C-alpha cells in the first residue's frame with residue numbers, strides 16, 4: 626500500500642475516502658451548540674478548554690469560544706495569544722491589517738477601504754479567507770472575535786469545507802478533479818491608480834496541505850474579479866458547488882457572534898449578512914480578525930507556548 630492509498634483526498638483511494646467520509650459524518654455535530662466552548666481566560670486556556678476547542682475543530686474544523694468576561698477591555702493581541710496555544714503563529718499581513726497583522730473590521734468612512742466589502746455593512750457571500758493569496762501564504766487557520774455586534778444583522782453562516790467536498794465528490798468525483806486543477810481559479814491583479822498592489826493569482830479550489838495531509842479550500846462565490854477556467858468540467862463543478870452552497874444544508878450553521886464570542890477555525894467556508902449600526906461612527910459593529918498560515922492543532926510536545934512564540 627502506498628502513502629496515497631491512505632489519503633482520503635486522493636481520488637483513487639476509494640476505500641480510504643469511504644472510511645474517512647463515514648467517520649466524518651458520524652462525528653459531525655447536529656448543531657453549533659456542540660462546538661461552543663466557554664473560556665475563562667483566552668490567554669491561558671485550561672487543559673479542558675484547549676481539548677474542547679481541539680475536539681470541535683477535529684469534528685467540524687471550527688469552534689466557537691465564549692469568554693466568561695466579555696465586558697473586560699479586549700485588545701487585538703488576544704487573538705494572537707489565543708492562536709499561539711494552537712500552533713497558530715504566522716499572521717497573514719495584507720493591505721489593511723495593522724502593524725500587528727490583525728484586522729479591525731468595522732464600517733470605514735475612508736472610501737478606498739470602504740470599497741472592500743469587509744469594511745462596509747454589506748452582505749458577504751460564501752468564501753474562505755485569503756483566497757487571493759499565493760500558495761506559500763495559504764490561510765489555513767483563522768480567528769474572528771466579536772468586540773461589539775451590530776444593532777441588527779451581521780450574522781455568519783459557517784460550513785465545514787470538508788462537507789462541501791463530500792457533497793461534490795459523492796455527486797461526481799470529476800467535480801473534485803476539476804477543482805483541484807492548479808489553474809482552475811484565477812484572481813486578476815489588483816491595480817489601483819495604475820499601480821499593481823497585488824499580482825494575478827491562480828490556484829486550485831481544493832488542495833491537500835502537505836504537512837498535515839488535511840484538506841484546504843480556496844474559494845469565493847463572487848462573480849466579479851474572478852476568472853474560472855473555461856473547460857466544461859470546471860464549469861460543471863463550479864455550478865455544482867454553487868448549488869451545494871445555495872442549499873440550506875443541515876451541516877451549515879448560522880450564528881450571530883455576541884460580544885466576547887469568537888470563531889477559531891481551519892478557514893471554513895463562511896458568509897456574513899448585511900447589518901445596521903445605530904451607534905455613532907467608530908462605535909458600531911467591531912470584529913477583530915487574524916489569519917494564520919497554520920492550522921488549528923496541538924502544540925508539539927516538549928515545546929512551551931513561550932518557546933513557540935519566540936520562534
Ligand SMILES: [Fe+2]
Pocket residue numbers: 752753754895
Ligand atoms: Fe471572511
